[in-house]
Amino acid sequence: MAEENERSGFNWETRFAANETPWERPDLHPAMLAWAKAGELTPGQRVIIPGCGRSPELGFLAAHGLDVTGADLSSTALAFQRQHLDSTGFDATLLEGDVLAHRPDAPYDRVYEQTFLCAIPPRLRCDYETALCDWLKPGGHLLALFMQKDVPGGPPYGCALPAMRELFPAQRWIWPADSDFTAWPHPSLSGKPELAGVLVRR
Template identity: 55%
Template sequence: MTPDEDRSPIDWEIRFRDNDTPWERATVHPAFAAWEASGAFIADERVVVPGCGRSPEVLAFAKAGLTAAGIDLSPTAIDWQTDQFATAKQRARLIAGDVLAWTPPEPVDLVYDQTFLCAIHPRLRSDYETTLVRWLKPGGRMLALFMQKDERGGPPYGCPLDVMRDLFSDMRWRWPEPETISTWPHPQLNGKPELSAVLVKR
């Protein structure tokens, strides 16, 4: 089984090559804008966007003064990101590769997860959590958008909060107060809600 086949039943390269990407937003996620306005990240921090696809947030982080990196299995998606950065005259580390096998050159301050956790098979979630612990410096943050859905299967796979609390346990992560977790309906996915939370690595 190849790495991309092990992630989900979807061939992401074909989907991006064929522009068959109904989950994509035309602009940055409103949670991103809210986090930026609240000071959840600041210039000169280092951020990784796993499973970045054609997410505009990678470029938005760079424009905000962060050192950004985006990684995705799809070379087509990474080529798109490269073109966007060239047009904007911005810089980033853009990698076509396996998120779970990659390690940043040095620990990072932030991970922005909007699309990766809900795209991988649940059996890989523990490996992903371990990957994030490896990437982040102590006190580093995960800006997470947890997909909520009643249907079984995926992608996107549902990320119920009780399951996420077990995955990102209190032994290694500090969770925000419940009242700070916001709900964001996804317009491209029939209004399925995403819950935004900032988790801090201990």
């Protein structure tokens, strides 16, 4: 996608501080619940949620015994997560800063991706794919939610499957069949669908 479509001056911290967060879901993402039910997310796994924001999936996974890391640029969002964790008695690692620069000491079993790839400028997508390859152990899973949006610009920036196949090449990722993706309309964001699918790091 051309860089001129990039929205300038988008400040996540300001948006959280002002409570202007239309991307937030009122409940747990149904795809996460489906993945948990299917055995994709099990106690003891190391999982990272890049750009976790204030989303409840972090607390949900911590409560289910996963070793969770949540990363975000926004101190306001992470303070919310810390407060929620403390109120429930579960714990998680919270990292503040640019998650694309994160290089963990030990690899992760899972990456849970919820409205993060569609939030970063497309020029950063290759850096993200490089980071994902570094984060995940061979055979680790990227639980992807690819936002579908035809209109250029963002965020959210569209993540059409052909572009995703280029970004996550078959040399490094085992792809599910297109028919194995499930579409989940977003409850706000004009109901744009997210395609849920599991990519396996080779």
